[in-house]
Amino acid sequence: MAFYASQLCITPKHLTETVRVVTGRGAASLIAEAVTLEARLLLHNPALTVAQVADQLSFADQSAFGRYFRHTVGLSPSAYRQQL
Numbered sequence: 481m482a483f484y485a486s487q488l489c490i491t492p493k494h495l496t497e498t499v500r501v502v503t504g505r506g507a508a509s510l511i512a513e514a515v516t517l518e519a520r521l522l523l524h525n526p527a528l529t530v531a532q533v534a535d536q537l538s539f540a541d542q543s544a545f546g547r548y549f550r551h552t553v554g555l556s557p558s559a560y561r562q563q564l
Contacts, residue, residue: 481508483538516552519545523561530557 484507485492492507499507515537522533534545549557 481511484511512552516549519549519557520553520560523557524564526561530561533557 481492481495485495488495490498496507499505499510503510519533519537522528522536523530528536530545531542534542537545539545539548546556549555549560553560555563
């Protein structure tokens with residue numbers, strides 16, 4: 481969440497409080513939902529490698545993206561692509 485707060489030039493605490501007041505949900509859950517949705521959309525593009533998707537989503541590396549995606553979706557990015 482610190483990454484997104486810094487991109488907005490606000491503190492993580494302010495981001496969390498503002499998002500909760502406006503939506504009634506935590507900022508972390510909204511960010512995770514948005515990142516997962518964007519990852520799914522990017523993985524639909526066969527011209528992009530999984531590493532390129534990870535880079536576009538600002539993950540440190542492909543491995544970190546793979547762990548995140550597997551945790552949230554239940555499949556690796558490659559397995560997700562095979563199901564399309």
